[in-house]
Amino acid sequence: MAMLLLIGCGSKGQAVEEPATMEIPSTEARTEEDPSASSSAVVQTTEAEPKDPVYTGLIKEIIVPCEYDLDGNGTVETINYQVTDPDGKSFDLKIGDAEIEGSGDKLTGKIYAMSIDGSSLQILLEDRNSNADDYSHVYVYQQDELEPAGVLNGEVSSYRVHPQGRLVTAIGSSEVFQSFYLEKDFTLENGVLVEIARDFYPMGNEVTARKAITLSGSKAGVAYTMTVKAGSRLVVLGTDNQQWVCLQDIETGEIGWLQVPQGEFGQILVDGKSESAQDYFDGLYYFG
Numbered sequence: 001m002a003m004l005l006l007i008g009c010g011s012k013g014q015a016v017e018e019p020a021t022m023e024i025p026s027t028e029a030r031t032e033e034d035p036s037a038s039s040s041a042v043v044q045t046t047e048a049e050p051k052d053p054v055y056t057g058l059i060k061e062i063i064v065p066c067e068y069d070l071d072g073n074g075t076v077e078t079i080n081y082q083v084t085d086p087d088g089k090s091f092d093l094k095i096g097d098a099e100i101e102g103s104g105d106k107l108t109g110k111i112y113a114m115s116i117d118g119s120s121l122q123i124l125l126e127d128r129n130s131n132a133d134d135y136s137h138v139y140v141y142q143q144d145e146l147e148p149a150g151v152l153n154g155e156v157s158s159y160r161v162h163p164q165g166r167l168v169t170a171i172g173s174s175e176v177f178q179s180f181y182l183e184k185d186f187t188l189e190n191g192v193l194v195e196i197a198r199d200f201y202p203m204g205n206e207v208t209a210r211k212a213i214t215l216s217g218s219k220a221g222v223a224y225t226m227t228v229k230a231g232s233r234l235v236v237l238g239t240d241n242q243q244w245v246c247l248q249d250i251e252t253g254e255i256g257w258l259q260v261p262q263g264e265f266g267q268i269l270v271d272g273k274s275e276s277a278q279d280y281f282d283g284l285y286y287f288g
Contacts, residue, residue: 058161059114068113069123070095070141070161077141083107083212091125093139104137105129112156118163118186122149126156140191167196174191177245177268177277178262180288202238207283209234213270215256219244
């Protein structure tokens with residue numbers, strides 16, 4: 001099955017996680033009386049002369065107020081952050097002389113430093129929406145300005161940073177066929193988070209065909225090589241999250257591609273016409 005997925009539908013196209021190159025300094029000072037404390041973190045306190053940050057931690061919860069060189073120019077900035085509403089609906093973030101007053105759903109009060117490129121830091125503010133789903137507001141500090149960069153979905157602990165590729169991987173939702181959590185890659189372009197599309201996003205749930213339907217043998221959509229009968233059990237192997245969904249017949253092992261109309265979530269193309277995916281498949285996932 002694994003080989004069929006790799007050959008028939010393509011690989012994930014996921015960036016390879018490289019060894020970290022820099023380290024986020026710890027905001028906790030180590031006392032001289034405890035020389036045995038083992039830590040690779042570079043200690044920086046307000047009493048010590050500021051040092052250039054070395055960011056190998058990549059993502060780290062920080063305790064404010066604290067000082068970091070966020071933009072990598074050799075000068076540390078003081079970071080202050082507080083949730084200003086008892087229900088977590090608003091916050092005040094201050095870095096150096098720059099300040100932003102913003103809103104949230106249910107801010108937890110936790111703040112993190114992240115380095116996508118290994119040379120500068122981004123600030124994450126943890127939040128939780130009405131469905132109890134975690135996400136983070138991302139801010140960048142450049143040229144003495146503090147600006148919003150976007151949002152990353154999922155728990156902060158689930159994010160993965162690939163400094164060599166200048167990417168961060170987080171959870172996102174599928175945009176075609178059915179609701180599904182997908183791993184998505186993002187980079188920073190001009191201080192804004194931009195998604196870098198993958199060739200293929202795995203899914204893996206089982207569905208049953210309600211009606212007979214014909215699948216294409218490739219995404220080119222030319223040669224029709226597979227007919228699915230009503231009652232057939234299939235695995236939704238994944239999607240390119242744009243125009244195609246890849247399915248495998250459990251009984252025969254055959255793999256085929258199903259085209260979907262762009263911008264029409266939950267729909268599929270049958271003989272060139274947009275039809276509801278639920279009319280053809282039982283077992284699809286839909287959130288909410």
